[in-house]
Amino acid sequence: MDGMTTQGVRATARIEARADGRGGTALPVLDGEGPLALRRTRSSGTEARVTLVGAMSGPLGGDHLAVEARVGPDAHLRVGSAAATIALPGQAGGEARYDVRLDVAEDGELRWLPEQLISAGGSELSVVSRIELRRGARLVFREEQVLGRAGEDPGRLTSRLTVRHDGRALLDQELACGPGAPGGWDGPAVLAGRRALGQLVVVRPEFEEEPPPARLLGEYAALTPLAGPAVLVTALAPDALLLRRIMDEALHDLT
Template sequence: MSGVFATARIRASADGRGGTSLPVLESDGPLALRRTRAVGDEARVLLVGAMSGPLGGDRFAVEADVGGGARLRVGSAAATIALPGQTKDEARYDVRLTVADGGELHWLPEQLISAGGSDLSVSTRVDLGADARLVLREEQVLGRVGEEPGRLTSRLVVKVAGRAVLDQELACGPGAPGGWDGPAVLAGHRAVGQLVVVRPEFAEQPATARTLGEQACVMPLAGPAALVTALAPDGLRLRRVLDEALADLGIR
């Protein structure tokens, strides 16, 4: 098996002065982490791709650990484009997020684009303390303009205090189970996204299930969490829908 193996790591801790420190900010190969200006008590980090990919056979991973009382916001400098490589091997991108009681994480990467001929499996696993807070955004665009998508499999698991509140998987593109592009799944759309919002107050007052426009909805989860799912013809309109959903939930 050939390909690039890389793991980037972030650890955020309360600094004892009302702010957040970053004792671990470890880049690796094509995964470059850059500290940006903090806002209030929130530390901010940008993930910068230092090379193309992931390509066939690559194994990328990002790990973030947020301690109690710490607040961290992570974004990315540009979209991630899954591309075909010199081998036919599947590429993998694993994200592992941990937030302790009293910690808060906003995980807001740019879009993932599945280019024609690529084969990528994405896995995101989040473990939260009972009083942790989370805003997580995922956006996937199937193919560049005028291009058929590659194969993309995405799994998202979120646990609060050890109990799963969300465990779902979506497979799209060539070789995916039949029906992924049909009316029960994407209905011909080429951009799909979701927001997972975890707030302790949702345990007492769950989010209200509702639609947002024609192609998005808010659903309370079995725990202190809510899920927004959206479809759109393209990535630009998908972002607009998800931004409106964040505002609707009162999140900045």
């Protein structure tokens, strides 16, 4: 870790999961830095489980945090977080950045299920998630964002998600919200005044032949097959609790 600088904190957390040859998954690399602490929790069957524990507030303005996870062939990894992440303004000022880089090998499986990201008033955060999947890989990726705390306007939040499968682009999308974002982000054609938004990407080899059909999951939620063995669920809700309920129901149906 580069530690604290006048520009904020620089820290990276790294996870590597490998099949242990006995039907389980080993974690030869589990390395957290600064505010990004990693804890191995009780495994379930073939799956290793890791919890990301925020050791400090943030990310704050000027911070640059990154989480990297690599899943080897036949390994199974689930990553969650102990609490919501809250983007806050910091003394250093400027934009904070949070990078997520995930790589899943053939026949590997990753379930990425963190708690919500809350964009507090006055904060500026850019989240960039890049996912590389080999043929035969399985993925569950959940991303939930809450715009502002109770009774508070949001900060500026920019989120980009890129998923590549077998060397080809599967999904590449970006959303900007809050002060300084392009006009109309909160209008009826985008968020319609809702303050909780989420997306769920599920990649399974069997979807190549039999993808789930496109359908509405409620007034502000929908399931859409992608051009590959994957589906995308997008949802809006007035609050984080209702959003999680929608996402949990979709996840249960798809897995």
